[in-house]
Amino acid sequence: MGSTITEKILAKAAGVEKVSPGDNIWVDVDILLTHDVCGPGTIGVFKREFGDDAKVWDIEKLVIIPDHYIHTKDEKAHRNVDILRDFVKEQDLPYFYDPGTPSYKGVCHVALPEAGHVRPGEVIFGTDSHTCTHGALGAFSTGIGNTDAGFVLGTGKLLIKVPKTIRFVLDGELQPGVVAKDIILRIIGDIGVDGATYGALEFCGSAIDALDIEGRMTICNMAIEAGGKNGIIAADQKAIDYVKSRTDKPFTPLYSDDDATYEKTYRYDVSEFVPCIAEPHLPSNYAAAADRTEVKLDRAYIGSCTGGKTSDFIMAARILKGRKVTIDTFLVPATVEVAEALLNEQIEGVSLVQIFADAGCLDIAPPSCAACLGGPDDTFGRTHGNEVVISTTNRNFLGRMGSKTSKINLASPMTVAASAIAGHIADPRELM
Amino acid sequence: MVNKTIKGRVYVLADNIDTDQIIPAIYLNLVPTIPEEYAKLGSYAMAGLPEDLPPFIPEGEEKTPYAIVIGGNNFGCGSSREHAPICLGAAGVEAVVAPSYARIFFRNAVSTGEVFPVESKDRLCDKFKTGDIAEINFTANTITNQTSEESFELLSPGAVAPVIEAGGIFEYARKIGMIKQKD
Numbered sequence: 001m002g003s004t005i006t007e008k009i010l011a012k013a014a015g016v017e018k019v020s021p022g023d024n025i026w027v028d029v030d031i032l033l034t035h036d037v038c039g040p041g042t043i044g045v046f047k048r049e050f051g052d053d054a055k056v057w058d059i060e061k062l063v064i065i066p067d068h069y070i071h072t073k074d075e076k077a078h079r080n081v082d083i084l085r086d087f088v089k090e091q092d093l094p095y096f097y098d099p100g101t102p103s104y105k106g107v108c109h110v111a112l113p114e115a116g117h118v119r120p121g122e123v124i125f126g127t128d129s130h131t132c133t134h135g136a137l138g139a140f141s142t143g144i145g146n147t148d149a150g151f152v153l154g155t156g157k158l159l160i161k162v163p164k165t166i167r168f169v170l171d172g173e174l175q176p177g178v179v180a181k182d183i184i185l186r187i188i189g190d191i192g193v194d195g196a197t198y199g200a201l202e203f204c205g206s207a208i209d210a211l212d213i214e215g216r217m218t219i220c221n222m223a224i225e226a227g228g229k230n231g232i233i234a235a236d237q238k239a240i241d242y243v244k245s246r247t248d249k250p251f252t253p254l255y256s257d258d259d260a261t262y263e264k265t266y267r268y269d270v271s272e273f274v275p276c277i278a279e280p281h282l283p284s285n286y287a288a289a290a291d292r293t294e295v296k297l298d299r300a301y302i303g304s305c306t307g308g309k310t311s312d313f314i315m316a317a318r319i320l321k322g323r324k325v326t327i328d329t330f331l332v333p334a335t336v337e338v339a340e341a342l343l344n345e346q347i348e349g350v351s352l353v354q355i356f357a358d359a360g361c362l363d364i365a366p367p368s369c370a371a372c373l374g375g376p377d378d379t380f381g382r383t384h385g386n387e388v389v390i391s392t393t394n395r396n397f398l399g400r401m402g403s404k405t406s407k408i409n410l411a412s413p414m415t416v417a418a419s420a421i422a423g424h425i426a427d428p429r430e431l432m
Numbered sequence: 433m434v435n436k437t438i439k440g441r442v443y444v445l446a447d448n449i450d451t452d453q454i455i456p457a458i459y460l461n462l463v464p465t466i467p468e469e470y471a472k473l474g475s476y477a478m479a480g481l482p483e484d485l486p487p488f489i490p491e492g493e494e495k496t497p498y499a500i501v502i503g504g505n506n507f508g509c510g511s512s513r514e515h516a517p518i519c520l521g522a523a524g525v526e527a528v529v530a531p532s533y534a535r536i537f538f539r540n541a542v543s544t545g546e547v548f549p550v551e552s553k554d555r556l557c558d559k560f561k562t563g564d565i566a567e568i569n570f571t572a573n574t575i576t577n578q579t580s581e582e583s584f585e586l587l588s589p590g591a592v593a594p595v596i597e598a599g600g601i602f603e604y605a606r607k608i609g610m611i612k613q614k615d
Contacts, residue, residue, distance in 0.1 A: 044465025076461035145514035145540035194506035
């Protein structure tokens, strides 16, 4: 019997011939990612357990990307970034993207691949549940807590359970106006927020092959919203070219065998998919956007690791060009590279920044996680009342964007843009 | 841990209790390894629950009167924030009992040893009311509602039992010789 990509990567990292779902194995870690919210606690665990003089197992493999609470007056948030700075200095760490300096990047899950730290066939752990994003480039990548991350800092290893793999075969061609976010919201709607608990979600098929790298990232990013341990897509030439354009480090992609065993296989013809939303308060509350046009909105939000990449803003700009928004529309590029792309990318000779300004969007915020997870009181875009929001982010849990009485609808950048124009939930196909 | 019993009042919740409800992100500026911030996290445990539920932490107090949380399916879904099991432990919760868990919450509960994530055979949130007294017996693998005098089956922890018994990932790794004993 063959193995899936996830099983092959884990077997290689464990130094064994083959692993099976349910095996508990110690794996060698290729990259550990942390940020300002979980980094200080991780460092605290590392020092408590390994001693004040302990050294990080491999400084080339630790990447620290502050991104959560950056543009705030909150004193503890600043204290936390200072804890990271002290640790970087003490350990002489080469990969730290410091806020307020030219090295600052922004949202860690967009910055990590940008900076070439994601490579096919490798094992990545991060102190953030959306670390599953990086499976889009054929890596095994998953979220862990501070204690496990502190353990990795000292040893370079972690004890993990090999997940069963659930396969999603997506064929057919998406209609114009239907994009990666619609694919993953539809899947989560079908299988539920615990439909893939403890599982590896492997996405394949001609519709996945046709997606660009950022679209694949959107899909793997939300594997956690179905309870998954990791999302993964085999690295094709497009993925290999992307990685090679970002790093010179060698890597070995791994691929599922034809006779690999899957816990379950779902097959879809994506030509039947439509622009959709997830209604409050679960990502699995699927509805077609066209069926919810009676839902009036107060606010639109485009940002985060899920929906704040360059391609997300291009999609939104295509809808917004030459039109006006009727509700407050918040734009938060994930990273500095994305923010620069908003200046440089053009549609019919007009920059994205100009298109958004002409449409009446609020001034573009500096890159960070911002209101995706609420955050400190003064966070850009944070809800404080009964706002009804449509957002390109990943979670619509009660209170997720700040206020417990606000309501969050998740959608693609196109659906968010169309809804921002209409002032109610709207299907973007009507504007194409 | 596996040989003892846990007895106390229960706080009952439904399915899909996410980490934003367990500890809202506004409190993630607190660092759990700083002792006074650990205690503070405890005082904010379950601060994200809907307002119509009974308070988990009585006003003006730092600890909860509920030693056991009874949840529905997919308890702890969402974020990898370790602040979630930690705030429960810091508030004085000893165990969560639920038919299923989101994997990172379960893992963080086991790795930190902060709170015991117990799996029940059936969904029990309709069999208990907030304020009932319950006893978990880890020898018999049961939870008894002492208010209604009904008993329910718990699942044994399986492969993670050695890590739970050791008290977390570090203690387990020391026990098997993977890392050095603390000086």
